Amino acid sequence: MLGILKSLMKNRAFLLLVLPGAAWFIIFAYLPMFGTIIAFKDFRIHPGGFFESVFKSDWVGFKNFEFLFSTNDAYIITRNTILYNVGLIILGLVLAVTLAIIMNELLNKRLAKFYQTAMFMPYFLSWVIISYFVFSFLNVEKGVFNQILVFFGADPVSWYSETKFWPYFIIFLGLWKNAGYGSVVYLAAIAGIDRSYYEAAMIDGATKWNQIKFITLPMLRPLMIILTVLALGGIFRSDFGLFYQVPRDSGALYPVTNVIDTFVYRGLTIMGDTGMSTATGLYQSVVGLILVLLANYAVRKIEKDYAVF
Amino acid sequence: MKNKKMTLLMVVFILTFASVLAGCGGNNTKESSNGNTTSGTQSAKPTESGGQTGDKLDPVKLKVYLIGGPQRDLPAVQAEMNKYLTEQINTTVDITMIDWGDYSKRLPVITAAGENYDIAFTSSWAFDYLPNATRGAFMPINDLLEKYGQDIIKELDPRFLTGSQVNGKNYAVPVNKELASQWVWRFNKQYVDKYKMDITKIRTLEDLEPYLKQIKDGEPADITPLAVPKGFKPYIPFDLLLGDEFPVGMNMNSTDGKYVNILESDELKSSLQTIRKYYQAGYLRKDVATLEGIDNIKTGKWFADREQTQPYAELGWSRSAGYDIVTSPMQDPVIFTGSATGSMHAISANSKNPERAMMFLNLLNTDKYLRNLINYGIEGTHYKKISDEVIEDLPAMKDGYQMPGFALGNLFLTYSHAEDPADKWEAFKKFNNSAKVSPSFGFNFNPDPVKTEVASISAIVKEFYPPIMTGAVDPDEHLPKAIAKMKAAGLDKVIAEAQRQFDEWKASK
Numbered sequence: 170m171l172g173i174l175k176s177l178m179k180n181r182a183f184l185l186l187v188l189p190g191a192a193w194f195i196i197f198a199y200l201p202m203f204g205t206i207i208a209f210k211d212f213r214i215h216p217g218g219f220f221e222s223v224f225k226s227d228w229v230g231f232k233n234f235e236f237l238f239s240t241n242d243a244y245i246i247t248r249n250t251i252l253y254n255v256g257l258i259i260l261g262l263v264l265a266v267t268l269a270i271i272m273n274e275l276l277n278k279r280l281a282k283f284y285q286t287a288m289f290m291p292y293f294l295s296w297v298i299i300s301y302f303v304f305s306f307l308n309v310e311k312g313v314f315n316q317i318l319v320f321f322g323a324d325p326v327s328w329y330s331e332t333k334f335w336p337y338f339i340i341f342l343g344l345w346k347n348a349g350y351g352s353v354v355y356l357a358a359i360a361g362i363d364r365s366y367y368e369a370a371m372i373d374g375a376t377k378w379n380q381i382k383f384i385t386l387p388m389l390r391p392l393m394i395i396l397t398v399l400a401l402g403g404i405f406r407s408d409f410g411l412f413y414q415v416p417r418d419s420g421a422l423y424p425v426t427n428v429i430d431t432f433v434y435r436g437l438t439i440m441g442d443t444g445m446s447t448a449t450g451l452y453q454s455v456v457g458l459i460l461v462l463l464a465n466y467a468v469r470k471i472e473k474d475y476a477v478f
Numbered sequence: 479m480k481n482k483k484m485t486l487l488m489v490v491f492i493l494t495f496a497s498v499l500a501g502c503g504g505n506n507t508k509e510s511s512n513g514n515t516t517s518g519t520q521s522a523k524p525t526e527s528g529g530q531t532g533d534k535l536d537p538v539k540l541k542v543y544l545i546g547g548p549q550r551d552l553p554a555v556q557a558e559m560n561k562y563l564t565e566q567i568n569t570t571v572d573i574t575m576i577d578w579g580d581y582s583k584r585l586p587v588i589t590a591a592g593e594n595y596d597i598a599f600t601s602s603w604a605f606d607y608l609p610n611a612t613r614g615a616f617m618p619i620n621d622l623l624e625k626y627g628q629d630i631i632k633e634l635d636p637r638f639l640t641g642s643q644v645n646g647k648n649y650a651v652p653v654n655k656e657l658a659s660q661w662v663w664r665f666n667k668q669y670v671d672k673y674k675m676d677i678t679k680i681r682t683l684e685d686l687e688p689y690l691k692q693i694k695d696g697e698p699a700d701i702t703p704l705a706v707p708k709g710f711k712p713y714i715p716f717d718l719l720l721g722d723e724f725p726v727g728m729n730m731n732s733t734d735g736k737y738v739n740i741l742e743s744d745e746l747k748s749s750l751q752t753i754r755k756y757y758q759a760g761y762l763r764k765d766v767a768t769l770e771g772i773d774n775i776k777t778g779k780w781f782a783d784r785e786q787t788q789p790y791a792e793l794g795w796s797r798s799a800g801y802d803i804v805t806s807p808m809q810d811p812v813i814f815t816g817s818a819t820g821s822m823h824a825i826s827a828n829s830k831n832p833e834r835a836m837m838f839l840n841l842l843n844t845d846k847y848l849r850n851l852i853n854y855g856i857e858g859t860h861y862k863k864i865s866d867e868v869i870e871d872l873p874a875m876k877d878g879y880q881m882p883g884f885a886l887g888n889l890f891l892t893y894s895h896a897e898d899p900a901d902k903w904e905a906f907k908k909f910n911n912s913a914k915v916s917p918s919f920g921f922n923f924n925p926d927p928v929k930t931e932v933a934s935i936s937a938i939v940k941e942f943y944p945p946i947m948t949g950a951v952d953p954d955e956h957l958p959k960a961i962a963k964m965k966a967a968g969l970d971k972v973i974a975e976a977q978r979q980f981d982e983w984k985a986s987k
Contacts, residue, residue, distance in 0.1 A: 211926075212590075212613070213613055213614045214589060214590065214592075214610075214613055214614040214615045214827060215614060215827075216827045216828050217592070218591075218592030218828065219590060219591050219592040220592075221592075222590070222592065232930070235930045236929075236930040236933045236934060239930055239931070239934055239967065239968070240934045240937070240938070240963075240966065240967045241963065241966055241967075242934075242937065242938075308765065309764045309765045310764060310765070327764070327765070329765065329767075329768045330767065330768075330945070330950070330951075417768040417770070418768070418770075418940070419767065419768040419944075420767065420940060420941040420942055420943070420944050420945050421767065421945055421950075421951070423941040427941075432937055435936065435937040435940045436933035436934060436936050436937040437933055437936075442609075442929060442933070443586075443590060445929070445930075445933065
């Protein structure tokens with residue numbers, strides 16, 4: 170007991186710093202975890218309020234999960250979700266680091282700030298608004314792309330029913346929207362690298378490229394690993410707006426735009442079943458958790474110091 | 479010094495955790511005390527029903543959720559209502575309006591969280607009546623109706639109450655309004671006159687063809703002959719099980735009472751060939767399969783579309799469009815279970831004062847003063863009377879008090895406007911009486927035993943319906959694909975379950 174108090178005492182400053190975040194997690198992440206039992210229940214409303222409803226509803230085992238796996242779409246939605254996310258995580262990482270390095274090397278700092286802000290902008294736009302931007306390019310009759318095609322004598326394309334273009338559109342838009350945000354983190358990390366490394370390298374005659382390759386990138390590695398491992402946790406979730414709003418919910422595009430989140434949304438709007446929605450959320454979280462643990466385990470095996478925990 | 483700091487830290491810790499715990503603990507106690515009060519009122523019921531006159535009742539405040547855009551002047555009107563309600567039944571109301579798009583999202587959360595509201599709007603299309611009634615969100619009201627809602631029973635077309643029963647019980651008070659539903663073709667009169675068309679001859683999708691062609695050939699390219707969005711479906715005479723986004727129905731012209739897959743019916747197959755032909759001829763917009771909505775009424779660049787009608791609907795459409803719109807029916811009016819549940823008020827299962835809520839609903843559906851007050855606002859401020867039954871809007875109405883009349887209570891009590899036909903409500907009653915009753919009227923399907931299948935099929939419908947139903951793709955190729963996919967997802971199981979429930983319901987009658 171005394172030992173615990175002593176260590177509390179010793180780390181009081183850190184503990185205080187952690188307090189707001191910890192409180193947030195307890196209230197918004199840990200307490201609601203109680204609700205996951207709804208995933209195993211046939212949720213009914215009882216007059217005594219929410220808790221009574223939860224306790225008095227019948228247990229149904231894994232019945233609420235069946236819907237996720239019962240159709241032929243189960244394979245397609247899982248494949249789409251994972252492939253798009255893997256693509257976005259890898260390309261997003263490369264793009265964010267590249268942009269951060271370029272921005273850091275720009276000599277005109279005022280211009281660098283301008284570029285940074287400009288790239289940050291899309292992050293604050295909602296997908297609904299972006300979907301209209303995209304629509305103005307892809308509209309069959311009046312869209313920019315088709316106008317250009319017609320101008321050069323080609324046949325107009327009905328973009329919203331041709332599946333072959335959409336994987337590229339989606340990856341491009343996903344990267345475009347989040348690259349600016351991602352690069353800020355790396356930019357901050359680069360700014361934190363000790364200048365004397367570069368000075369020493371320059372004295373030894375290292376070129377710009379050598380400096381990036383042998384100093385900047387190795388110094389960024391721990392951060393890259395941590396952010397990637399954490400991103401893996403969300404691999405079964407997807408940016409709903411990107412897959413629902415941007416393709417304008419076009420049925421013809423479902424083979425390439427249907428992901429777990431959109432599938433669940435479409436399936437459950439007619440009934441609004443609380444149990445089945447909770448089951449989906451739980452399933453996504455559990456898979457995410459397993460992936461994070463596995464990825465961290467792999468990192469720990471290879472390079473112990475870089476593991477997140 | 480060090481000790482002091484540590485104490486402070488401990489205090490902070492304890493306080494945080496205490497407040498967090500108090501947060502949930504407090505909830506729990508509130509929950510249980512609510513439970514107590516509910517049972518308390520229930521046991522007190524006999525005495526209360528003994529003294530039904532207003533002044534003997536305790537003051538009660540009712541929490542009411544209604545659908546529609548929030549209105550600036552609602553607080554003022556509500557104060558006026560509360561004055562009147564206090565005199566009548568010693569009750570006040572606290573009305574919250576939730577916007578059209580949000581209502582179906584917020585009410586389930588409010589309900590699931592166990593909030594003690596008293597009355598909420600519910601219907602077949604917003605905060606859906608059937609699933610919420612089966613899930614236990616609403617209180618069965620048959621006893622309350624008997625005791626405190628006698629006037630409602632007297633005024634309401636009895637078919638509303640039969641049609642909205644779930645397992646033999648009523649869970650909401652239906653609004654007295656048009657009971658039947660009827661699809662019509664709407665036409666932009668400008669073109670009907672220009673080409674001297676006889677629209678009374680148009681009934682089916684096939685009948686439209688020569689007229690669409692005339693428009694396509696004779697008018698500039700930006701006039702859409704058949705201006706419909708992705709929600710379009712050719713009309714087929716089926717009594718649908720779960721709305722028009724689910725492919726199970728019963729043929730209304732047959733008497734065998736069998737649910738079938740409508741995608742396999744000859745009626746739909748031939749209509750799909752027709753709409754495909756129209757699409758290829760350019761009568762519909764090229765991007766129709768992804769078109770959420772269409773602004774044809776606003777732009778005026780259209781010839782025909784489809785809509786659900788009610789008596790004198792053309793007048794309203796023409797008035798809001800600013801030009802004349804005429805119609806021609808696709809079918810005779812039919813009464814469905816869904817059309818009887820188009821607008822209702824339910825009493826929450828969590829309500830602490832269900833008796834008073836019913837008294838309020840009773841007044842709302844039978845008291846002319848109250849009904850018009852909530853609908854049109856305060857006389858002299860929002861409207862002025864021209865005669866006993868006819869009013870004229872004042873500017874304040876447009877600025878601060880536009881309520882959705884059909885969602886508030888007995889529509890036949892409301893005043894009409896000068897431009898309305900004098901026999902408007904009479905025409906509504908005639909419309910209701912002339913309608914054909916669908917074979918499954920009064921049957922409410924409970925999808926729970928097959929909810930996995932229903933959810934999977936709904937997702938497939940969203941993929942295939944828009945392009946197939948609007949003719950954007952070849953039905954010969956895509957329809958079999960859609961059917962195969964739905965069968966794999968358990969469509970036959972849903973049909974069998976629907977049939978079982980229907981037969982059971984039929985036998986119980």
